[in-house]
Amino acid sequence: MLGPGSNRRRPTQGERGPGSPGEPMEKYQVLYQLNPGALGVNLVVEEMETKVKHVIKQVECMDDHYASQALEELMPLLKLRHAHISVYQELFITWNGEISSLYLCLVMEFNELSFQEVIEDKRKAKKIIDSEWMQNVLGQVLDALEYLHHLDIIHRNLKPSNIILISSDHCKLQDLSSNVLMTDKAKWNIRAEEDPFHKSWMAPEALNFSFSQKSDIWSLGCIILDMTSCSFMDGTEAMHLRKSLRQSPGSLKAVLKTMEEKQIPDVETFGNLLPLMLQIDPSDRITIKDVVHITFVRGSFKSSCVSLTLHRQMVPASITDMLLEGNVASILGLPWPPELVEVVVTTMQLHDRVLDVQLCACSLLLHLLGQALVHHPEAKTPCNQAITSTLLSALQSHPEEEPLLVMVYSLLAITTTQESESLSDELQNAGLLEHILEHLNSSLESRDVCASGLGLLWALLLDGIIVNKAPLEKVPDLISQVLATYPADGEMAEASCGVFWLLSLLGCIKEQQFEQVVALLLQSIRLCQDRALLVNNAYRGLASLVKVSELAAFKVVVQEEGGSGLSLIKETYQLHRDDPEVVENVGMLLVHLASYEEILPELVSSSMKAVLQEIKERFTSSLELVSYAEKVLLRLEAATSPSPLGGEAAQP
Numbered sequence: 001m002l003g004p005g006s007n008r009r010r011p012t013q014g015e016r017g018p019g020s021p022g023e024p025m026e027k028y029q030v031l032y033q034l035n036p037g038a039l040g041v042n043l044v045v046e047e048m049e050t051k052v053k054h055v056i057k058q059v060e061c062m063d064d065h066y067a068s069q070a071l072e073e074l075m076p077l078l079k080l081r082h083a084h085i086s087v088y089q090e091l092f093i094t095w096n097g098e099i100s101s102l103y104l105c106l107v108m109e110f111n112e113l114s115f116q117e118v119i120e121d122k123r124k125a126k127k128i129i130d131s132e133w134m135q136n137v138l139g140q141v142l143d144a145l146e147y148l149h150h151l152d153i154i155h156r157n158l159k160p161s162n163i164i165l166i167s168s169d170h171c172k173l174q175d176l177s178s179n180v181l182m183t184d185k186a187k188w189n190i191r192a193e194e195d196p197f198h199k200s201w202m203a204p205e206a207l208n209f210s211f212s213q214k215s216d217i218w219s220l221g222c223i224i225l226d227m228t229s230c231s232f233m234d235g236t237e238a239m240h241l242r243k244s245l246r247q248s249p250g251s252l253k254a255v256l257k258t259m260e261e262k263q264i265p266d267v268e269t270f271g272n273l274l275p276l277m278l279q280i281d282p283s284d285r286i287t288i289k290d291v292v293h294i295t296f297v298r299g300s301f302k303s304s305c306v307s308l309t310l311h312r313q314m315v316p317a318s319i320t321d322m323l324l325e326g327n328v329a330s331i332l333g334l335p336w337p338p339e340l341v342e343v344v345v346t347t348m349q350l351h352d353r354v355l356d357v358q359l360c361a362c363s364l365l366l367h368l369l370g371q372a373l374v375h376h377p378e379a380k381t382p383c384n385q386a387i388t389s390t391l392l393s394a395l396q397s398h399p400e401e402e403p404l405l406v407m408v409y410s411l412l413a414i415t416t417t418q419e420s421e422s423l424s425d426e427l428q429n430a431g432l433l434e435h436i437l438e439h440l441n442s443s444l445e446s447r448d449v450c451a452s453g454l455g456l457l458w459a460l461l462l463d464g465i466i467v468n469k470a471p472l473e474k475v476p477d478l479i480s481q482v483l484a485t486y487p488a489d490g491e492m493a494e495a496s497c498g499v500f501w502l503l504s505l506l507g508c509i510k511e512q513q514f515e516q517v518v519a520l521l522l523q524s525i526r527l528c529q530d531r532a533l534l535v536n537n538a539y540r541g542l543a544s545l546v547k548v549s550e551l552a553a554f555k556v557v558v559q560e561e562g563g564s565g566l567s568l569i570k571e572t573y574q575l576h577r578d579d580p581e582v583v584e585n586v587g588m589l590l591v592h593l594a595s596y597e598e599i600l601p602e603l604v605s606s607s608m609k610a611v612l613q614e615i616k617e618r619f620t621s622s623l624e625l626v627s628y629a630e631k632v633l634l635r636l637e638a639a640t641s642p643s644p645l646g647g648e649a650a651q652p
Contacts, residue, residue: 024092025105028056039157039181040103044110053110054089059181061102066180067093070104073178077153084144086164086174104181108174115160115171115223123230131265134227135301137163137171142295144173145220146288149213156182156211158219159201160226183209200239204246204280214282217291221277228264229255245278252278269295296351340368341387348390355401358394362407369414387415392430402449405439409452413459427460433471440478447489450482454495461502472508475499476517483520493524494534501541514545518555522565529575532582539572539585546592553593557602566606573611580622583615587628594632600639609636 028045031053035042040059047054061067071091080087090107115137122129141163148155155162156177165171199207203218222242229238233255244251252275259267273294276286286294295301344361351357391408398404416427436453443449457475479496486492500517503509509517521538528534542565545552556565569586576582590608593599603609616629 024090025056025094028054039177039184055108055110057106057108057175059104059106061093061104064093064102067102067104070178070180073180074106074176077176080148080151080153082144082147084140084170084172085147085176086172088176106175109164109172111164111166113165115163115165115227118165119160119226119230120235123233123235126231128231128264129227133169135266135295136169138224139296139301140171141173141220142288142292145216146292148173148176149216149288154211154213155216155219156206158216158223160223163223179211182206182211200242203282205282207246212282213288214285217277217285217288218282220291221274224270225252225255225274225278228259228267228270231264232258232262246280249275249278249280266301269301341365345387345390348394349386352390352393352397355398355404358398358404359401359407362391362394362404362411365411366407369411388412388427392427392432395435402443402446406448406452409436409449409456413452413456416456416459416462428468433457433460433468437471437474437478440482441474444481444485447486447492450486451489451491451495454479454482454492454499458495458498458502461499461506469506469508472503472506473510475503476509476513480516480520483524488527490528490531490534493527494531494537497521497524497534497537497541501537501544504541504544509545511549511551514549514552515555518542518545518552518565522556522568525568525572529572532576532579535572535576535582536585539582539589543585543589543592546589547595550596550598553596553599556589556593557599557606564602564606566602566608570606570608570611573615577614577618580619580625583619584622584625584628587612587615587625587632590632591628594635597639600635603632604636604640609633612636 027048029048031044031046033041033043034055040057043056043058045054045056046052059070061070071093074088074091078088078091086109088106088108090105092105092107094103094105095101096103118129145155145158153176155173156179157175158173162173162175163171164174201219201222203215205212206215206218222245225242226238229241233241241251241255256267256271256274259270264270273291276294277291279285344364348358348361391412394404395408412427412432436457439449440453443453479499482492483496500509500521504517521541525535525538542552542556546556558564569589573583573586590603590612594603612629612633616626616633619625619629
């Protein structure tokens with residue numbers, strides 16, 4: 001309808017569109033006329049004030065009553081809101097005094113291209129329409145049509161020229177008609193004689209002025225048939241085929257066989273779909289939801305916009321109602337709503353290449369898990385192999401999509417910490433460790449990627465048996481870069497300390513990295529001493545390194561710009577003196593420090609003896625804490641006891 005190849009009649013000099021001065025038509029300048037439509041004349045106009053182009057469909061009306069009735073029926077269409085529906089921008093009635101005619105004017109969005117031009121271009125070149133493009137735009141058309149049918153609105157005039165292209169991969173339905181206009185028998189008969197092409201898209205019953213949602217299904221089937229056969233069938237042949245299907249649906253079999261022979265993409269799906277859409281009896285035709293199911297659920301089609309349609313079809317109404325009310329934790333009275341989780345995961349599996357589906361599904365899962373953990377902190381996450389493999393598949397299908405990456409990392413971190421070693425092994429075998437390190441290295445500027453990546457790395461190391469430790473040798477340097485990029489980020493520091501601790505236990509920190517890691521752990525403690533989890537993991541990491549390295553021990557006690565580690569230990573103890581876990585980790589570090597003769601004088605001079613004595617007296621019920629305190633006190637006593645020759649023992 002709007003293509004550059006349409007026959008255009010330019011107005012003569014000074015010609016204006018119909019309408020008297022002061023009427024709505026006066027604000028538009030007619031640029032040229034397109035081929036006549038089924039209902040009237042189509043003009044490309046320019047709004048004189050804004051210079052914006054529009055298309056105005058002018059429908060000649062027999063009288064005021066007819067025009068008003070049509071206008072009343074069309075007015076609700078102005079309220080439609082959908083990304084793939086082009087609504088009328090203005091509707092008005094005007095009188096052309098020169099020819100004494102009344103016109104209903106429908107102002108529409110102007111675009112150069114439509115599906116009609118795409119089909120004609122491919123037909124001339126005898127080329128097949130790109131499969132991925134067709135799947136994407138078909139998903140948009142289905143989503144728009146499902147929206148209309150959900151509102152009990154019938155398009156009535158669906159054909160390729162009424163599906164416009166806003167961009168190369170974004171289409172819209174336009175030119176929705178009304179029952180009044182479409183049942184004007186005289187107008188239709190005249191137009192059919194002038195150009196039978198326009199009526200060839202209409203369903204058999206629509207020729208008798210009976211319209212329903214099933215009529216739209218027939219028209220859509222004809223559009224799909226035209227798009228799939230344009231590489232081997234010319235326009236006239238295609239028109240005769242569409243008309244013949246109204247009497248003899250068997251003629252479709254020959255076309256489908258040719259499509260199969262010519263290896264048209266997705267021919268199996270279309271072979272299942274088209275016979276069900278092009279049934280002569282409308283009661284035998286499938287619905288728009290059936291079309292979606294066959295193509296995007298049962299079939300292998302992918303589209304970036306079909307997620308909403310699928311959501312409405314697949315999620316039980318009782319569940320979506322509760323979600324909309326915000327009562328997520330109350331669904332089914334359980335911490336985890338298993339029915340919804342299963343639906344979400346199944347949808348992700350069926351549409352792994354549709355980014356919008358993956359994003360919506362992961363967002364919903366995160367919301368569910370987060371809400372449930374708030375209400376049921378001890379609940380076990382609903383994690384199994386199907387969920388983890390689905391999340392991994394999402395990463396593989398969309399490796400560069402940062403929002404999805406962050407959500408998948410977060411979901412895996414939540415589920416991995418509550419599952420068995422076998423799950424951690426599965427994730428490692430899938431190359432998840434390498435994936436995390438690659439993105440930490442390449443996405444330092446993304447705070448969310450770094451935080452979620454470190455969190456997942458921590459979770460994987462916590463319970464897993466690491467078979468291949470080689471990739472982990474890069475982690476200390478990567479964390480150093482992350483902490484340098486986000487020096488005041490407590491969450492980043494917390495995750496980093498957890499990873500450092502587990503790496504030290506696994507022996508994945510090289511000796512030449514000890515000093516650097518100790519410095520980073522101390523820096524993190526100074527930054528966020530109030531975060532008990534950070535403090536615990538940092539002191540565990542320090543204890544693990546000090547246990548195996550005197551060099552690490554000296555790094556803890558040496559006086560630097562931020563103070564020595566020993567003064568920091570005392571500060572930490574005073575801040576968390578009522579937290580047995582923190583005190584225990586501090587005590588463990590002191591035990592390992594005291595194992596080095598050269599460190600004992602530093603412990604003595606820092607008055608650590610008083611701290612240890614207090615720990616021993618305050619935590620009498622904790623045998624482990626008392627044992628730690630006594631061990632260090634004995635070492636300090638020996639270091640300060642008099643020598644056999646009198647005086648203090650010689651200081652090393």
